[in-house]
Structures are given as C-alpha cells and as structure tokens.
Amino acid sequence: MVPVIALVGRPNVGKSTLFNRLTRSRDALVADLSGLTRDRKYGEGKVGGARFIVIDTGGISGDEEGIDSLMAKQSLMAIEEADIVLFLVDGRAGLNPADEMIADHLRRSEKSCYLVVNKTDGLDPDVAISDFFGLGLGQPLPIAASQNRSVTLLIEEVLSELPEQEADVLPEEFKFSTRIAVVGRPNVGKSTLVNRMLGEDRVVVFDQAGTTRDSIYIPYERDGEPYILIDTAGVRRRKNITEAVEKFSIIKTLQAIEDANVVVCVIDARQGVTDQDLHMLGFVLDAGRSLVIALNKWDGMLEEQKLKVKEQIQRRLEFVDFARFHFISALHGSGVGEMYRSVDEAYVSAMAKWPTNRLTRLLEDVVAEHQPPMVNGRRIKMRYAHQGGSNPPIIVVHGNQLDNLPASYKRYLQNKFRQVLGIKGTPVRFEFRVGDNPFEGRPNQLTPRQLAKKQRFKLHVQDLKKESKRKSRKKK
Numbered sequence: 373m374v375p376v377i378a379l380v381g382r383p384n385v386g387k388s389t390l391f392n393r394l395t396r397s398r399d400a401l402v403a404d405l406s407g408l409t410r411d412r413k414y415g416e417g418k419v420g421g422a423r424f425i426v427i428d429t430g431g432i433s434g435d436e437e438g439i440d441s442l443m444a445k446q447s448l449m450a451i452e453e454a455d456i457v458l459f460l461v462d463g464r465a466g467l468n469p470a471d472e473m474i475a476d477h478l479r480r481s482e483k484s485c486y487l488v489v490n491k492t493d494g495l496d497p498d499v500a501i502s503d504f505f506g507l508g509l510g511q512p513l514p515i516a517a518s519q520n521r522s523v524t525l526l527i528e529e530v531l532s533e534l535p536e537q538e539a540d541v542l543p544e545e546f547k548f549s550t551r552i553a554v555v556g557r558p559n560v561g562k563s564t565l566v567n568r569m570l571g572e573d574r575v576v577v578f579d580q581a582g583t584t585r586d587s588i589y590i591p592y593e594r595d596g597e598p599y600i601l602i603d604t605a606g607v608r609r610r611k612n613i614t615e616a617v618e619k620f621s622i623i624k625t626l627q628a629i630e631d632a633n634v635v636v637c638v639i640d641a642r643q644g645v646t647d648q649d650l651h652m653l654g655f656v657l658d659a660g661r662s663l664v665i666a667l668n669k670w671d672g673m674l675e676e677q678k679l680k681v682k683e684q685i686q687r688r689l690e691f692v693d694f695a696r697f698h699f700i701s702a703l704h705g706s707g708v709g710e711m712y713r714s715v716d717e718a719y720v721s722a723m724a725k726w727p728t729n730r731l732t733r734l735l736e737d738v739v740a741e742h743q744p745p746m747v748n749g750r751r752i753k754m755r756y757a758h759q760g761g762s763n764p765p766i767i768v769v770h771g772n773q774l775d776n777l778p779a780s781y782k783r784y785l786q787n788k789f790r791q792v793l794g795i796k797g798t799p800v801r802f803e804f805r806v807g808d809n810p811f812e813g814r815p816n817q818l819t820p821r822q823l824a825k826k827q828r829f830k831l832h833v834q835d836l837k838k839e840s841k842r843k844s845r846k847k848k
C-alpha cells in the first residue's frame with residue numbers, strides 16, 4: 373500500500389504550504405466523505421518516483437487546553453492511520469506550549485514521527501532547531517516549505533525508513549495480476565459485491581498463495597486470469613456479511629485506489645449520485661486509475677427511478693465518461709459477469725505499450741487532419757510523441773511553443789488518440805515538452821548538483837541522528 377503521511381502541528385506553522393508542495397493536484401480532496409470535518413485535506417503526493425498520500429490534519433488549535441480538546445478527534449484518527457507523522461513547528465516563532473502538548477501525545481503513540489522545523493529560510497538552521505531538542509522527539513529536521521527547501525530530501529529520507537511493503541512479498545505468479553479495488557461510500561454494497569465477485573463459479577481463490585488470512589490482498593483466478601482484490605472492507609475477515617469489521621476509512625479507500633490497476637466504484641443507485649461519490653471519483657481521476665462504475669441495488673427499482681438515475685449520470689458523471697457504467701445487483705449477482713469484461717478491458721488499456729514510431733505517426737496524422745493554431749505569427753509545431761508511462765498511459769509530445777497549445781486542441785488530441793489506439797476505461801495524460809529530443813527531461817534523473825545536495829543532506833541527517841543517539845545514551 374502507498375504510505376500515508378500525516379501533517380500535524382498548531383495553526384500557522386506551514387502545514388498547508390507543505391501540503392501544497394507535496395501534492396500534485398492543486399485542488400486537494402477535501403474530505404466530506406462519511407461526514408468528516410471539511411477542514412481535513414487529503415492529497416496524492418509525489419516526490420521523485422515515490423508516491424504517497426498526504427493528510428493535512430488541521431483541527432489542532434493551540435488555544436484550547438488539554439490534549440483531548442487540543443487535538444480534535446479527526447486529527448487523532450489521522451495520526452492512528454498514518455504510517456508517518458510529520459510534526460511541524462515554526463522555526464521563527466520558537467517553542468510554544470501547544471507544541472509541547474502535541475509532542476507529549478506523539479511521544480506516547482507508537483507512530484514513526486519526525487519533528488520538522490519549518491520557516492528556517494534566512495535563519496541559521498542549527499540555531500533554529502536548537503529550541504526543539506527538548507521536545508524529546510529526536511532530531512529536529514530543518515526545512516523551508518515556502519521556499520521548497522529540503523522538502524524533497526525530507527520526504528525521501530522519511531520514506532526510505534519504512535519497512536518493506538506487503539505487495540513486494542506477493543508470490544511471483546501474482547506480480548502481474550489485475551489489481552482491483554472496490555470502493556464506495558458506506559453501505560453501498562461493497563462487501564456484497566466483493567463476495568459475489570469471489571464467489572462466482574469460475575473463480576478459484578488462493579488462500580495459500582503466500583498471503584496470510586489477515587492480508588488485504590486476495591489473489592484468485594477467473595477463467596485462468598490472475599487477479600488480486602484489494603480488500604479494504606475486511607470482507608475475508610468477517611464471519612458473515614452482516615458483521616462489520618471496521619468502520620469506513622477514507623485513508624484505506626485512498627490507499628486502495630493508489631494501489632489498484634482498476635477501481636470499481638460502487639454507487640447506491642437507490643440513493644442516486646451523491647457529492648461524496650463525486651469526491652471519490654475525483655480522487656480516482658487524480659490518481660490516474662482506470663475505472664469501472666457499478667450502480668448497485670438495481671434490483672427491484674421502479675422504472676421511473678431508473679430513468680432518473682440515468683439522467684443524473686449524464687449530468688453529474690460526464691467528467692468520468694471514459695469509464696463504463698454497469699447497472700448491477702450485487703445481492704442477486706446480475707450484471708457482475710459483464711462488469712468483469714469492463715475490468716479486463718480497462719486493465720488492458722491502462723497497461724498498453726505503444727512504440728514511439730506508432731505514436732509519432734499517429735501524431736502526424738492527427739496534426740495533418742487539423743493543424744494547431746498560429747501564435748505570434750508562428751505555427752505551433754508538434755514533432756514527436758512517445759509513451760511516458762502506463763496506468764495511466766502517459767503520452768509525451770515534443771515540439772515548439774507547446775505552452776500555447778489551446779485546451780480545445782488538447783481535447784482534440786486526446787480524443788483522437790483514444791479513438792485510434794482504442795483506449796477504454798482509463799484516463800490518459802498528455803505531457804507537452806519543448807525541444808526535439810524525446811528522451812530529454814526524463815523524471816528521476818538528478819543533475820550532479822542535485823545529487824551532491826541530496827548526499828549532503830543525507831550525511832547531515834545521519835550526523836544529527838548519531839548526535840541525538842549519543843545524547844540519549846548519555847542521559848540514560
């Protein structure tokens with residue numbers, strides 16, 4: 373599962389600034405799923421090649437007294453669910469009594485927690501952090517979120533200390549399975565659907581495939597094809613369907629989406645499409661996952677109700693019109709077999725590989741059919757296209773003046789590529805790069821200067837850690 377990083381700290385220390393630095397999407401998913409407070413934000417983070425989920429916990433006000441009221445319940449829950457907690461303090465304001473209360477709580481929790489001193493720009497980092505050793509949370513790490521200073525290094529450092537992921541220890545034959553996440557609001561019928569998907573005649577579930585019964589990964593075969601169901605609902609751990617194991621967890625849902633190839637988003641047709649459904653779909657789209665939408669509980673609905681839902685889909689779900697919609701009854705099993713066909717189709721599209729010459733030829737054809745506009749008397753030129761990734765497919769286009777390419781032309785490109793390459797059920801991303809060399813500007817390639825800087829920071833952190841270990845030994 374992708375790791376979850378929670379940002380905690382009192383107001384104004386720079387949590388939102390750091391959050392915005394770390395998340396790709398400018399509009400964070402503001403969680404009002406399952407009635408959580410609106411001020412807690414979730415986002416998909418990406419630094420270098422690593423992906424993670426960031427939560428800006430908000431909710432901690434320094435004005436209240438006592439740790440219970442100080443840390444709103446939501447923040448505590450976020451800390452519980454996170455793999456890593458970044459506790460932010462303000463290097464300019466210095467130590468504050470509220471910091472001590474938060475630190476006190478974090479010290480008692482078992483979480484892997486890092487003390488991050490923000491706003492150290494223009495300060496001597498060693499002086500800025502000196503105030504905070506007393507919090508007893510180990511080595512304070514200096515950053516300046518608004519300047520983007522040491523932010524990447526910080527994240528790389530904390531992620532590198534996480535233990536191995538469960539997915540990495542799955543047996544070899546399941547490494548290339550279609551990974552399916554079934555997500556949706558509480559009570560829409562996820563568990564019923566998961567049981568139905570696993571309980572089909574043609575399905576063989578492997579209990580002995582190297583995963584424990586507690587594993588959230590359920591490997592199985594259907595018609596000889598390997599699949600893995602990501603079981604966030606704890607279906608397998610329940611003795612029967614009605615026994616709820618865990619309450620709805622938005623973090624688990626987001627992790628499952630990140631972890632999947634294909635997301636089956638379950639919507640309760642009887643309730644219609646709700647705002648919460650839209651939020652969840654928005655996250656699937658941001659994550660670039662392929663998508664199948666299941667309108668569940670279609671059994672026993674009146675004709676006029678059905679019409680109303682279909683009309684609502686057209687109106688509210690246009691932004692995910694690349695996905696296939698299925699009207700199903702998880703309870704009776706109707707429509708589930710066809711849904712598998714869409715899952716397979718979406719997987720194939722999400723993982724497809726196209727050679728550079730095919731994409732470049734297609735680009736030439738598309739441009740010949742409809743030229744991009746002139747800008748400042750010069751025509752926008754597109755020269756090469758190559759594939760920059762899969763799940764979601766990324767098409768990288770190289771040319772001149774691409775910054776000026778109008779949105780309508782981008783849509784045209786996108787539609788044409790979808791149509792000709794037969795891409796179904798997955799979002800497609802286009803990246804535009806100026807310059808002729810198709811291999812220029814690849815991600816993950818650090819310049820020598822960046823490499824040196826990274827090395828220096830690592831050494832710095834190592835030194836600081838040694839120092840704090842030495843100090844704590846001395847204390848004992």
Ligand SMILES: Nc1nc2c(ncn2[C@@H]2O[C@H](COP(=O)(O)OP(=O)(O)OP(=O)(O)O)[C@@H](O)[C@H]2O)c(=O)[nH]1
Pocket residue numbers: 381382383384385386387388389390430490491492493515516517518519
């Ligand atoms: N000098 C400096 N200012 C910063 C830095 N990071 C954030 N700030 C400023 O600190 C102020 C508060 O930042 P926010 O990101 O809103 O803080 P927050 O912790 O999210 O605050 P709440 O939303 O109230 O919880 C803003 O004016 C930021 O511009 C930094 O690295 N250096």
Ligand SMILES: Nc1nc2c(ncn2[C@@H]2O[C@H](COP(=O)(O)OP(=O)(O)OP(=O)(O)O)[C@@H](O)[C@H]2O)c(=O)[nH]1
Pocket residue numbers: 556557558559560561562563564565605613616620668669670671700701702703704
């Ligand atoms: N009529 C009808 N009821 C259904 C269908 N699918 C599920 N239900 C019922 O809806 C209720 C909720 O189903 P669950 O499968 O527990 O829903 P869930 O999404 O897993 O719920 P949480 O575990 O709370 O997130 C149960 O009473 C199911 O019997 C369906 O296709 N038709």
